[in-house]
Each structure stands twice: as C-alpha cells, then as structure tokens.
Amino acid sequence: MSVITDTSFADAVRALLRRPLLDRSSPAWSAIVTNRTALIEYFEENCGWTLHVDIRLGLARLHKRCAPDATRPLNRVGDKPNNPMRPDGYAVLMLTAADLVTRPVTTIGSLADNLAAASLTDPTLPPFDTGVAAHRRQLVDAIAWFVTHNLLEVTAGNLDDYQDRTGDAVLVADPTRFGRLLSSSTPPSRLQSDDDWIAALAHEPRYDAVTEGRADAEAENRYARHTIGRQLLDDPALLTDDLDEIQARYLTQGGGxxxxxxxxxxxGLELEANSDCMVAVDETTESTDRTFGRSADTVTQVAVAIIDLLCPNRVGTTAAIADVTELVAMLLAEDPGWAVAYQNDGGARRLTDRALQLLAGFGLVRFDDNNNPTDVTATPVAGRFVTTVNDCRHDTAPTNEENKL
Incomplete structure (x- = not known):
C-alpha cells in the first residue's frame, strides 16, 4: 500500500517515535494502518528497526534498537517531570512482566508475594518485602507503567489502596502485548547460562561484518545509514566528533x-546541520515525550542557568563541577523561599547533580569521567538554549542608527 498523504505518513512516524507501542486507541492508529507498508520500509531502510502492525489485535510495535544510555532513565508515571525510576525499580518491572505473562489474571497481593519469593530464592535480585512501603511503591510504579501502555488493566480495586495497605486490586494482562515488548535479534531461550545476557540480547549480528572489519561497501553504507538515522530520529542531537570513520565517509560521499x-x-522534521552537530528539529514536539526548557520545575530552571554559565556567546566551554555548584549555591542563597527542598546542607550539590544529569540526558553536556566526574563541558548544541533577554524599555521608536543593527 502506498503512502496516502505525506502528512499522514509523517504523523505516523512521529507517533511511533514518541511511543513505539501503540494500539487502536491512539489518534495516530488510522495513519499507521493506512501507511503500514511504507512505514515498515521506512524504519528498516533508515534505522534498521522492525515495525509490526497487527490490525486484528489493534497493536503497532516499533522495535527500536539503541545503545544503553544511563542518562535517559525510564520515568515513573505521573505529572512530576524528571522523576526517574530507581535502579531496583527496573528489576521489579521485569519480574512483574514475567509473572504477568504466566498468570495474566491475578491480584496485586498475589503478584507481590511471588516477587518476594523470587527475591529470596535468587541472590542476584534486589530484596522485595511487601512490608516495606518503598517496595510496594516500586510495584505500584511498575503496574502503573504497564497500565499506561495498555498492557495491563486494573479491573477492580485501586492501586493506591495496595500502596496504603488498605486494599487490593485485580489485574488482567494481555500476554500477546507483553510478548512484543522485547526487542532482540536473539530469543532469550537461546542464550547460554554463562552469557552476558544484556549484551547478548542487545547484540545485532547484521553489523558483525562491519565491527570485524570485513564488510563490503554496501554493508558499510547500511551500517552508517542505520546508526546515523537512529541517533537523529531518537536522540537529541548527533555530534560530528562522535562519528566513526565509516559514518563520516557516508555523509561526505555518495549522496549519504x-x-x-x-x-x-x-x-516532518527539519534537519539543522553545521560543522559541529546535526539536529532533527520537531516543531510539533510530537516525536518525543521529553522536551527541554518547557517546564518551570526547579531542576530545569537550574539547568538553563548552567547552560548560560557554560555557553558565553553561545560557545560551549568547560567548567569544574565545583564552580557550577557554587553558582547553584548562590542562586539558593539569593532566594531562601525558592527550591525549599534544596535549602539545606548538601542541597546545592544535589540540585547541581540533578540539573547536570538532565542536561546530559538531552546531550547538552558531557563529563570528563562518567563514574567520578570533576569537569563538565557544554556540547555544541547547548548554545541553542542560551537565555535571550530582550530590553523592551524603549518608549520611542528606534532611531535610524538602531535600525541598522
């Protein structure tokens, strides 16, 4: 089936980029179904991603493949921005999914008991105790995430009642949809027990010839096209310094x-490119669930102030994290009624760390050492977010000299 309209196709692409698991309740469902053949070809050609569209089940799944990135954690469900899931929460999320696949109709209480039993029998799992409020919250977060993505339905009861230990809830899962969650070239059942299973699941054999230095020109071009396309469509920006030799050659030769x-x-995006970076700009913001600078929360405000510090004249520089922390401490001291949660000992450093992690997640800064950083550097794209102040105090029309500026 051909693309009916360019607008319809673009709408479907952006919807799938934003939420790679969609069903017929999505406003973009009709566009996805109409353009499904062209969409499958588009994502395979430009990103090496597989798209499944099951009209009977009313399900579309775009299997994105990307490198692990600790700067972009899974956010907890809720209205609060920049609210990442804790590391133990990922284990609870995966254990919950595994249990729901085998028992699609259950209760939260029964599910929690199974998680607690699993944590006692497997020393590699974090502890889970139904008597600990934080552990119950992790389970509620996992269930809420699945509900939000239409994988699970709460048919009776209330999640908050379980969190408060005042009640339970009945859960009904869709095993078929859960089965579409995993994106891997290798089924988990084929992994050996001594494998690094995360690396094995993420491995893409189609690029082995490139990484092993035995690829022909066609394979190299496919690798470059896919890896660059992934970064531009799914990441905030692509820095030219990050391009490897094959990628750089693809962009400068043969119409790449x-x-x-x-x-x-x-x-439906606009490509902005210069010698330092490339950015795929989405004026509609429909292709992402995270945008920088549009929230008025404390962490975002401080992140913008840090960009102003690191980008004098819109040119990125390097600063010691200690100096950045001093700036944040000064901002806190100037207004004791602002950012009350950070108006205490160590608050400036905590706020600095959260703001820098937010910036790193959008590709706006990088650290000298990811494990124990001391310096932070603004990337070339950070200059786009420098604060601009317009002086509107002129009471008279600008002079001819001013008009020349």
Missing part, C-alpha cells in the same frame, strides 16, 4: 547526507 535529509524530512 542528501538521503539523510530526505529521511528526516519525511518524518
């Missing part, structure tokens, strides 16, 4: 850059 611009344009 022109093909990239066409692919970005078909998604």
């Amino acid at each position: 850059f022109a093909a990239l611009r066409r692919a970005v344009g078909r998604a």
Whole structure:
C-alpha cells in the first residue's frame, strides 16, 4: 500500500517515535494502518528497526534498537517531570512482566508475594518485602507503567489502596502485548547460562561484518545509514566528533547526507546541520515525550542557568563541577523561599547533580569521567538554549542608527 498523504505518513512516524507501542486507541492508529507498508520500509531502510502492525489485535510495535544510555532513565508515571525510576525499580518491572505473562489474571497481593519469593530464592535480585512501603511503591510504579501502555488493566480495586495497605486490586494482562515488548535479534531461550545476557540480547549480528572489519561497501553504507538515522530520529542531537570513520565517509560521499535529509524530512522534521552537530528539529514536539526548557520545575530552571554559565556567546566551554555548584549555591542563597527542598546542607550539590544529569540526558553536556566526574563541558548544541533577554524599555521608536543593527 502506498503512502496516502505525506502528512499522514509523517504523523505516523512521529507517533511511533514518541511511543513505539501503540494500539487502536491512539489518534495516530488510522495513519499507521493506512501507511503500514511504507512505514515498515521506512524504519528498516533508515534505522534498521522492525515495525509490526497487527490490525486484528489493534497493536503497532516499533522495535527500536539503541545503545544503553544511563542518562535517559525510564520515568515513573505521573505529572512530576524528571522523576526517574530507581535502579531496583527496573528489576521489579521485569519480574512483574514475567509473572504477568504466566498468570495474566491475578491480584496485586498475589503478584507481590511471588516477587518476594523470587527475591529470596535468587541472590542476584534486589530484596522485595511487601512490608516495606518503598517496595510496594516500586510495584505500584511498575503496574502503573504497564497500565499506561495498555498492557495491563486494573479491573477492580485501586492501586493506591495496595500502596496504603488498605486494599487490593485485580489485574488482567494481555500476554500477546507483553510478548512484543522485547526487542532482540536473539530469543532469550537461546542464550547460554554463562552469557552476558544484556549484551547478548542487545547484540545485532547484521553489523558483525562491519565491527570485524570485513564488510563490503554496501554493508558499510547500511551500517552508517542505520546508526546515523537512529541517533537523529531518537536522540537529541548527533555530534560530528562522535562519528566513526565509516559514518563520516557516508555523509561526505555518495549522496549519504542528501538521503539523510530526505529521511528526516519525511518524518516532518527539519534537519539543522553545521560543522559541529546535526539536529532533527520537531516543531510539533510530537516525536518525543521529553522536551527541554518547557517546564518551570526547579531542576530545569537550574539547568538553563548552567547552560548560560557554560555557553558565553553561545560557545560551549568547560567548567569544574565545583564552580557550577557554587553558582547553584548562590542562586539558593539569593532566594531562601525558592527550591525549599534544596535549602539545606548538601542541597546545592544535589540540585547541581540533578540539573547536570538532565542536561546530559538531552546531550547538552558531557563529563570528563562518567563514574567520578570533576569537569563538565557544554556540547555544541547547548548554545541553542542560551537565555535571550530582550530590553523592551524603549518608549520611542528606534532611531535610524538602531535600525541598522
């Protein structure tokens, strides 16, 4: 089936980029079904991603593949921005999914008991105790995430009642949809017990010839097209310094850059490129569930102030994290009624750390050492977010000299 309209196709691409698991309740469902053949070809050609559209089940799943990135954690469900799930929460999320696949109709209480039993028998799992409020919250967070993505339905009871230990709730899962969650070239059942199973699940054999240095020109071009397309469509920006030799050659020879611009344009995005970076700009913000600078929360406000510090004249520089912390401490001291949660000992450092992690998640800063950083550097794209102050105090029309500026 051909693309009915360019707008319809672009709407479907952006919807799948934002939420790679969609059903018929999505406003974009009709566009996805109409353009499904072209969408499957588009994502395979430009990103090496597989798209499944099951009209009977009313389900579309885009299997994104990307490198692990600790700066972009899974956010807990809720209205609060920049609220990442704790590391133990991921284990609870996975254990919950595994239990629901085998027992799709259950209660939270029964599910919690199974998680507690699993944590006692497997020393590699974090502890889970139904008597600990934080552990119950992790389970509620996991269930809420599955409910939000239409994988699970609460048919009776209330999640908050379980959190408060005042009640229970009945859960009904869709095993077919859970089965579509995992994106891997290797089924888990084929992994050996001594494998690094995360690396094994993430491995993509189709690029082995490239990484092993035995690929022909066609395989190299496919690798470059896919990896660059993934970064531009799914990441905030692509820095030219991060390009490997094969990727750089693809963009400068044989029409690679022109093909990239066409692919970005078909998604309804605009490609901005200079010598330092490339950005796929989405004026609609429909392709992402996270935007920088549009929230008025404390962490975002401080992050913007840090960009102003690191980007004098919109040019990125390097600063010691200790100096950044001093700036944040000064902001806190200037207004004791602001950011009350951080108006205590160590508050400036905690707020600095959260703001820097937010910036790193959007590719706006990088650290000298990811494990124990002491310096932070603004990336070339950070200059886009420098604060601009317009002086509107002129009471008279600008002079001819001013008009020349």
